[in-house]
Amino acid sequence: MIYAVQRSGYHAGMVTPRSTPVSARPSTPSDRLWSSLVGGDVAFLLARANARSLARANVALAEYDLKVRSYSVLALAADGSRPTQRELSEFLRLDPSQIVSLVDDLESRGLARREPDPNDRRANVVVATERGRDLHQRARIAAQAAEDDSFRSLDESDRDRLTALLRAIATDPAE
Amino acid sequence: MIYAVQRSGYHAGMVTPRSTPVSARPSTPSDRLWSSLVGGDVAFLLARANARSLARANVALAEYDLKVRSYSVLALAADGSRPTQRELSEFLRLDPSQIVSLVDDLESRGLARREPDPNDRRANVVVATERGRDLHQRARIAAQAAEDDSFRSLDESDRDRLTALLRAIATDPAE
Numbered sequence: 286m287i288y289a290v291q292r293s294g295y296h297a298g299m300v301t302p303r304s305t306p307v308s309a310r311p312s313t314p315s316d317r318l319w320s321s322l323v324g325g326d327v328a329f330l331l332a333r334a335n336a337r338s339l340a341r342a343n344v345a346l347a348e349y350d351l352k353v354r355s356y357s358v359l360a361l362a363a364d365g366s367r368p369t370q371r372e373l374s375e376f377l378r379l380d381p382s383q384i385v386s387l388v389d390d391l392e393s394r395g396l397a398r399r400e401p402d403p404n405d406r407r408a409n410v411v412v413a414t415e416r417g418r419d420l421h422q423r424a425r426i427a428a429q430a431a432e433d434d435s436f437r438s439l440d441e442s443d444r445d446r447l448t449a450l451l452r453a454i455a456t457d458p459a460e
Numbered sequence: 461m462i463y464a465v466q467r468s469g470y471h472a473g474m475v476t477p478r479s480t481p482v483s484a485r486p487s488t489p490s491d492r493l494w495s496s497l498v499g500g501d502v503a504f505l506l507a508r509a510n511a512r513s514l515a516r517a518n519v520a521l522a523e524y525d526l527k528v529r530s531y532s533v534l535a536l537a538a539d540g541s542r543p544t545q546r547e548l549s550e551f552l553r554l555d556p557s558q559i560v561s562l563v564d565d566l567e568s569r570g571l572a573r574r575e576p577d578p579n580d581r582r583a584n585v586v587v588a589t590e591r592g593r594d595l596h597q598r599a600r601i602a603a604q605a606a607e608d609d610s611f612r613s614l615d616e617s618d619r620d621r622l623t624a625l626l627r628a629i630a631t632d633p634a635e
Binding site: 330366451 | 492493494496497498500501502503504505506507508509510511512513514517528532535536539541543547551553607610611612613614618619621622623625626627628629630631632
């Protein structure tokens with residue numbers, strides 16, 4: 286039931302350096318703290334697995350001047366979903382103002398544009414431009430490689446099992 | 461391979477309101493976007509499940525004037541692990557400066573204190589005070605209830621399976 290664990294903005298390299306010689310310590314933090322109650326907690330493990338996955342993805346996406354958040358918006362704009370900003374906010378669980386600023390950024394880079402929503406005159410849908418779709422194609426390959434790396438300790442059937450378990454939690458309708 | 465999804469600071473209620481009448485929309489965002497490629501992605505599901513788990517935990521911990529991050533530090537300080545700040549930083553994947561500020565906060569509230577590390581004169585270990593251990597005991601019950609709520613869609617064996625799969629990812633040694 287413990288789970289700080291930062292997500293984006295975290296740099297993988299930040300965690301490794303250790304100024305104290307290993308020999309001066311009784312054991313590594315991993316040895317000691319993993320055996321704590323915290324270390325066996327499912328919510329903590331969820332947070333830590335997510336932090337690693339996000340860190341890897343952000344590193345991979347940096348080449349395309351994207352982060353996981355902007356990439357997520359671009360991907361949903363590029364796949365024909367035609368999401369409204371409200372839908373993006375709900376689906377990605379980001380504050381509406383964060384979505385506006387992510388879409389603004391993609392728009393200013395010529396990667397996406399807002400179009401009127403035929404179902405709601407007060408809303409806009411977000412659509413990728415051709416350039417946006419092209420960047421998404423390339424970034425997707427990098428993100429996929431990062432994902433494969435993050436989940437490499439699982440074989441395919443374990444990964445399918447994990448997907449199914451996470452889907453049950455992630456889509457549980459009650460908030 | 462998509463996974464924005466915010467973690468702490470997110471308020472569960474933020475996502476629900478919808479200004480457009482449901483009848484005016486072809487389907488809910490969930491219907492439409494969950495069927496996108498993004499919606500089936502394991503890293504996205506990981507991020508979303510984590511976001512929900514964190515949101516619930518933060519709500520539960522608010523009663524104790526704790527957030528998931530401060531609670532995590534308090535828990536590790538309370539369980540006899542005697543972590544250094546560096547170990548906390550590594551284990552919780554938070555920036556060292558964030559750990560310092562979390563420990564400062566706990567210390568100013570009389571919940572934890574820094575003690576010299578017998579293994580390294582340049583380091584301090586973080587130890588909960590009696591008051592901190594007492595608060596942890598009570599907060600732990602609330603956090604556990606939030607966790608049970610977050611994972612209620614899984615039965616016990618599925619939850620054990622999820623724990624094992626996440627542990628494999630979370631403890632994969634390569635960074």
